[in-house]
Amino acid sequence: DIQMTQSPSAMSASVGDRVTITCRAGQGIDNYLAWFQQKPGKVPKRLIYAASKLQSGVPSRFSGSGSGTEFTLTISSLQPEDFATYYCLQHYSYPWTFGQGTQVEIK
Amino acid sequence: QVQLVQSGAEVRKPGASVKVSCKASGYTFTGYYMNWVRQAPGQGLEWMGWINPNNSRTKYAPEFQGRVTMTRDTSINTAYLELSRLKSDDTAVYFCASREMVSWGQGTLVTVSS
Numbered sequence: 001d002i003q004m005t006q007s008p009s010a011m012s013a014s015v016g017d018r019v020t021i022t023c024r025a026g027q028g029i030d031n032y033l034a035w036f037q038q039k040p041g042k043v044p045k046r047l048i049y050a051a052s053k054l055q056s057g058v059p060s061r062f063s064g065s066g067s068g069t070e071f072t073l074t075i076s077s078l079q080p081e082d083f084a085t086y087y088c089l090q091h092y093s094y095p096w097t098f099g100q101g102t103q104v105e106i107k
Numbered sequence: 108q109v110q111l112v113q114s115g116a117e118v119r120k121p122g123a124s125v126k127v128s129c130k131a132s133g134y135t136f137t138g139y140y141m142n143w144v145r146q147a148p149g150q151g152l153e154w155m156g157w158i159n160p161n162n163s164r165t166k167y168a169p170e171f172q173g174r175v176t177m178t179r180d181t182s183i184n185t186a187y188l189e190l191s192r193l194k195s196d197d198t199a200v201y202f203c204a205s206r207e208m209v210s211w212g213q214g215t216l217v218t219v220s221s
Contacts, residue, residue, distance in 0.1 A: 001169075034208065036152070038152075043202065043211040043212075043213060044152065044202070044208075044211060046207075046209050049207065087152055089154070089208070094168070095154060095156075095168035095169060095170070096154040096168075097154065098151055098154065099151075100151050101152075
């Protein structure tokens with residue numbers, strides 16, 4: 001199985017901050033990576049696919065980058081509605097695996 | 108609009124089986140794999156597998172192999188997840204997700220308790 005390691009596991013940030021979340025794959029996964037946002041009690045929402053492509057309807061303050069083993073999700077200016085848990089998912093090889101999640105909290 | 112509507116919460120005893128349904132509407136059901144993902148209370152997301160509704164081909168995560176069965180009924184645009192030999196740590200919310208995980212069901216809580 002390919003292990004996906006997110007960092008940090010949790011963070012506190014203020015509205016307007018630039019936030020970066022990292023996801024490292026245990027082996028190369030090309031760009032077969034997606035990012036999801038999940039708010040408490042809600043369904044996950046896909047933000048980014050193919051490592052860097054913005055899902056339609058997602059605000060442009062979200063961006064993704066990386067290839068191979070290291071990937072980042074960046075929120076350029078954190079908004080109140082962005083406080084949530086973020087997950088990466090590799091779908092390069094089976095079984096597909098999620099990172100453990102990064103909880104973004106209000107400072 | 109695209110919708111995935113799942114069946115309601117279930118309670119089962121250890122060793123029993125459960126079958127969760129996911130009814131799709133608003134898109135071509137056979138055009139996209141249907142994934143199943145679960146989330147234990149307070150925990151992260153776990154991919155269980157997918158079914159290709161077009162031909163019933165499946166791919167299961169090894170952790171669930173032998174206990175999981177994914178099926179579909181194209182006449183009613185519905186996918187099913189059946190999990191057998193339930194254990195207490197199968198207590199989780201089970202999600203269906205299609206259209207490359209853009210569209211998700213609302214989740215079905217399965218509680219396994221004696």
